[in-house]
Amino acid sequence: MGKVIAIVPAAGSGSRMGSTVKKQYLQLVDKPVIMHTLAALEQCPEIDGIVIVVGPGEVALCQEMIDQGNALSKIMAVVPGGDHRQTSVYNGLCALPQDTELVLIHDGARPLIRPEEIAEVIRVTREIGAAALAVPLKDTIKVVDERGIVMATPRRETLWAVQTPQVFRFSLIMQAHRRALDTGMLATDDCALIEALGSPVQLVAGSYENLKITTPEDLVLAEAFIKRRKN
Ligand SMILES: Nc1ccn([C@@H]2O[C@H](COP(=O)(O)OP(=O)(O)OP(=O)(O)O)[C@@H](O)[C@H]2O)c(=O)n1
Numbered sequence: 001m002g003k004v005i006a007i008v009p010a011a012g013s014g015s016r017m018g019s020t021v022k023k024q025y026l027q028l029v030d031k032p033v034i035m036h037t038l039a040a041l042e043q044c045p046e047i048d049g050i051v052i053v054v055g056p057g058e059v060a061l062c063q064e065m066i067d068q069g070n071a072l073s074k075i076m077a078v079v080p081g082g083d084h085r086q087t088s089v090y091n092g093l094c095a096l097p098q099d100t101e102l103v104l105i106h107d108g109a110r111p112l113i114r115p116e117e118i119a120e121v122i123r124v125t126r127e128i129g130a131a132a133l134a135v136p137l138k139d140t141i142k143v144v145d146e147r148g149i150v151m152a153t154p155r156r157e158t159l160w161a162v163q164t165p166q167v168f169r170f171s172l173i174m175q176a177h178r179r180a181l182d183t184g185m186l187a188t189d190d191c192a193l194i195e196a197l198g199s200p201v202q203l204v205a206g207s208y209e210n211l212k213i214t215t216p217e218d219l220v221l222a223e224a225f226i227k228r229r230k231n
């Protein structure tokens, strides 16, 4: 069997957080957000290596942070990202070794992922080729026009909020990204690129705790979840 390598896109600007320090480097209880994320990936026995994608000017800073947090032995490379999440992931894909079998993509800004959830998505990907963690939506969703007038109310039972990790066979995700480059498709997650190929993506029920740190209130929630886990 080939290797399972994680790509951690962490090159975003965090505009919705509105803080001077980028959200992936903000302190969350005992360490920066990104270090929580890396620790969970490190602890998952199914993962063989980790490639981190950071802002073009942050490679040295990130490398230094990793060297200081000396419990991280799986980091293979820190590479510069691009203007969009999709470009950052593609840069990570281009840095993977040839013997990679499965690629696991996990947002640097999702620090509450659990090693056992990661392992389950990997297990399902071995059967299907593409899988992602997700949760059923709790709210009723409205589709609106540009004035905010409601156009439709989709049936909630059909709606899931997709998270990361998203895991793919290496050849499949490479094909999907290259096709997106050719067609100019830009998506906010990697599953959408697989869907565009017409290939199946299996969702795996995850946890509402695996939130993405996006706006300031997410930090309050994440801190509460971490403290509850410590107790
Ligand atoms: N050019 C980009 C944009 C995003 N990301 C990463 O993709 C993940 C999810 O993106 P998001 O939460 O949207 O992060 P930002 O783009 O940083 O946030 P915002 O949209 O608020 O600016 C984050 O770990 C982020 O660092 C990335 O690697 N490269």
Ligand SMILES: C[C@](O)(CO)[C@H](O)COP(=O)(O)O
Binding pocket: 085, 107, 161, 162, 163, 164, 188, 189, 190, 212, 214
């Ligand atoms: C990939 C993702 O985490 C799935 O929820 C998300 O789409 C990435 O960030 P964004 O906030 O949607 O741009």
